[in-house]
Amino acid sequence: MRIIAVLALGLAAATPAFAAERTGFHAIAAGNFPMAERQINAAMRAAPERPELMLNLAAVYLQTGRAVEARRLYAAVLDRPAVAMDMPSGAVISSHDVAQRGLQRLPNQDVASR
Template sequence: MRATKLIIVAAMLGVPAASAGAQNRTDPYAHNAIERGQFSEAEASLRAQLLVEPAKPELLLNLAAIYARTNRLEQAEALYARVMAGEDVSLLLRPDYALGAHAIAQRGLRKLDVQRTAGR
């Protein structure tokens, strides 16, 4: 695995997120918009960033989580699959807690299964 990075998909997957002060000022992963529930703004930001960095797991995971939250389960699943097909990088979810991108994607996929079951 390469160096640990900061990602804020944690809250959507049931892991307490890092404080806003720990975030990059430019907010490349749309953490602030996600935290405020501004999913349209966050989605637009993440999609624009994915044009520049199409395989970046931090972007893919956050966009997948937004899709899951907005009941676009197939799109979320496709993004989680893209993460699983890529390198399993270590991502810092909080200052004291890191997890691999694949493990986060697997957790997201399990949550999609629960959503699908609940929706039946």
């Protein structure tokens, strides 16, 4: 199982996954989103399908005003099989649950057009 931790980053909190520094978790926790993005992108070059990386990058995108990109990553996690992730509290949550929660934090998308 993969380990994640819920991290509150203001009102639009995302749920970054925690495994090691290569996931960008510590940089996200410190509010250093540029560093987190660099770390995550480097890790994704070796393992682009890892849901914890996609979820953390989505969290960075959400915190830096890139809702479209965050939505794309959350959807990509949902398109793959769910992965069980251990929470530091001992709870287990699926990658799909984390992605759904992230989607709920995104600004509403305008669906009506003229």
